[in-house]
Amino acid sequence: MARKPTARTEFVMFDVVYEDGxxxxxxxxxxxxxxxxxxxxxxxxxxxxxxIAISEKSGMPxxxxxxxxxxxx
Numbered sequence: 001m002a003r004k005p006t007a008r009t010e011f012v013m014f015d016v017v018y019e020d021g022x023x024x025x026x027x028x029x030x031x032x033x034x035x036x037x038x039x040x041x042x043x044x045x046x047x048x049x050x051x052i053a054i055s056e057k058s059g060m061p062x063x064x065x066x067x068x069x070x071x072x073x
Contacts, residue, residue: 013071014043018063026071044068 010031016024027050033042044065055062 012043014040014047014068015071016047016065017067019066020063022063040068040070
């Protein structure tokens, strides 16, 4: 019997530069959060939430984000 196709989640990749000068590339953000009047600003919030989850697991404080931009394809 054939299976139902699963919903595909599209992601947009971002490069993040932190206040201390470090950079993380290809951070995934759900594409459904982006667009509209806010543009890519919701990506900052999503990445900050990811950073908080990572910092809780690692025991180190999250870094402050300086800039974000879409990764080059």
